Amino acid sequence: MVIEHCMSRKAWDLPFLAEPGEVAALRRIVRTHLTLWGLPHLVEVAQTCVSELVANVITHVGTGTPTTLVVAMKGTHVRIEVHDPDGKALPTLVSATSASESGRGLALVTAMADRWGVIPTEKGKTTWCEIATELVRNDTHVDSPQVHRAEALLTLYGPSVPLSSSPTRLGLASWEEAAITLIADLLHWFRAHGQDPDTALDRAQTHFEADLHAAG
Known part of the structure; x- marks a missing residue:
């Protein structure tokens, strides 16, 4: 997706x-x-x-x-x-x-x-x-492998109506909430495996900033 x-x-x-x-x-x-x-x-x-x-x-x-x-x-x-x-x-x-x-x-x-x-x-x-810009259209996001992977996961969490068919403010809010739920579930996963969720967030932030730096 x-x-x-x-x-x-x-x-x-x-x-x-x-x-x-x-x-x-x-x-x-x-x-x-x-x-x-x-x-x-x-x-x-x-x-x-x-x-x-x-x-x-x-x-x-x-x-x-x-x-x-x-x-x-x-x-x-x-x-x-x-x-x-x-x-x-x-x-x-x-x-x-x-x-x-x-x-x-x-x-x-x-x-x-x-x-x-x-x-x-x-x-x-x-x-x-x-x-x-790096856009393929003026109403979509910048393309990247990281975004594609995130969207694949969001299909398990997102609303029943695809965002592509309902680009309203309410539709965007629903997908944003789905993304937050996904992040929260991942933090539960770290805790269930004896890992510190805060450390995981710090490491994720470090990876995120490194990707931005590499992209210029």
């Missing part, structure tokens, strides 16, 4: 004033949302792109400019948009040396994102970039 259509990644937007003090908060919000989307491995790249696109507004449009951050899925890419009211100050990629004090932001975006661009709008412009 493969649990499909299991992630609801709805687009979200956040109006803010383009000020240096806002960047840290925007980075935290991006981290929270991408983690909830099951894409924590993209957090660093996405945060860098957001920082540079907002810095571009601050530098070339002005501090305090009313701006909006939008994060959405476009196919299997994460799309980041920064909307500002100045349709004339269009960002361009320049050749910036290591000693340059400006012009390096979009070079970073170019290096880290798969593509970027600028769209003039009636209210100003939208500067965007897109970051590739």
